[in-house]
Amino acid sequence: MARALVTGAAGFIGSHLAERLLAGGWRVRGIDNFDPYYDRATKERNLAGPRSAEGFEWREADLASADLAPLLEGVDCVFHLAARPGVRLSWGEPFADYVRANLLATQRLLEGLAGRPGTRLVFASSSSVYGQGSTGENAESAPLRPISPYGVTKVAGEALVSAYHESHGLPAVMLRYFTVYGPRQRPDMAMNRFLRALLEEREIEIYGDGRQTRDFTYVADIVEATVSAAERGRPGGCYNLGGGTPASVLEVIEILARTTGRTPRRRFTAAQPGDPRATRADVSLARAELAFRPRVGLREGLERMAAWMEARSPSAIGGDQT
Numbered sequence: 001m002a003r004a005l006v007t008g009a010a011g012f013i014g015s016h017l018a019e020r021l022l023a024g025g026w027r028v029r030g031i032d033n034f035d036p037y038y039d040r041a042t043k044e045r046n047l048a049g050p051r052s053a054e055g056f057e058w059r060e061a062d063l064a065s066a067d068l069a070p071l072l073e074g075v076d077c078v079f080h081l082a083a084r085p086g087v088r089l090s091w092g093e094p095f096a097d098y099v100r101a102n103l104l105a106t107q108r109l110l111e112g113l114a115g116r117p118g119t120r121l122v123f124a125s126s127s128s129v130y131g132q133g134s135t136g137e138n139a140e141s142a143p144l145r146p147i148s149p150y151g152v153t154k155v156a157g158e159a160l161v162s163a164y165h166e167s168h169g170l171p172a173v174m175l176r177y178f179t180v181y182g183p184r185q186r187p188d189m190a191m192n193r194f195l196r197a198l199l200e201e202r203e204i205e206i207y208g209d210g211r212q213t214r215d216f217t218y219v220a221d222i223v224e225a226t227v228s229a230a231e232r233g234r235p236g237g238c239y240n241l242g243g244g245t246p247a248s249v250l251e252v253i254e255i256l257a258r259t260t261g262r263t264p265r266r267r268f269t270a271a272q273p274g275d276p277r278a279t280r281a282d283v284s285l286a287r288a289e290l291a292f293r294p295r296v297g298l299r300e301g302l303e304r305m306a307a308w309m310e311a312r313s314p315s316a317i318g319g320d321q322t
Contacts, residue, residue, distance in 0.1 A: 003028075016182075022056055035101065064101065078120070088272050102156075128276075207275065220295075224292075
């Protein structure tokens, strides 16, 4: 069986990916440094599934400082999802944390892989690399014009991966994720916040006018494409992964309100710097080369996420977020 290293395995997408790989017969070594961006208890719950599965090996480690040789030993593919997330918190002094987690850690991992030509890399990037975009719809060849420090680190991360591919022959594939949602979504992300507010009968805080749109992508579809990238991705290739169902924030809230049977109370606040007005992915390349076919539409995905959240106590929804 193939052995994978999943960085960021305690996170939202990383924990789903680890479970999918284990179910597909892979052996998985998961690592995470439990970055305090959000609470550790939530990440420990994310790990419950992988830890209960045969073939899972757990390491708590920080890629920016750990000895990487034993982490990479015997690994056929590295899925590099570990990163400091969040557009809004990347401004100002915290940017140093983003440089360490998103650039230094990535560069150290790439150095470790440079001497292992048989090991593939799948690097998780973000739609934030595009910034506003020209029309809201982006192909991989579109100019990269990030409008947040976080987006800048993802552009730089892609550049590092490309450099090691070109200069060291590292078989690497890059994926640009577009607004991923579903069970275990981070507590700071919109759908998690909206659902908590609805279920707890609080006001929903909306940044800007709520008419900004995103190409929402269900986590299971992202995970399937990520595994496909390891198996079929073109070395040096970069692929957009979007759900194909762009919707506005206000539309999402209406779907969640109908799904939960709650009446939303909205509170509009200032638009946040670094938030693009619209995102939309051109996924024709991923469709052709990765056989990417999103299967979960927005309404179904939101229903699944709401059912997951309603089944949990407030403390398990997203930790203590007061």
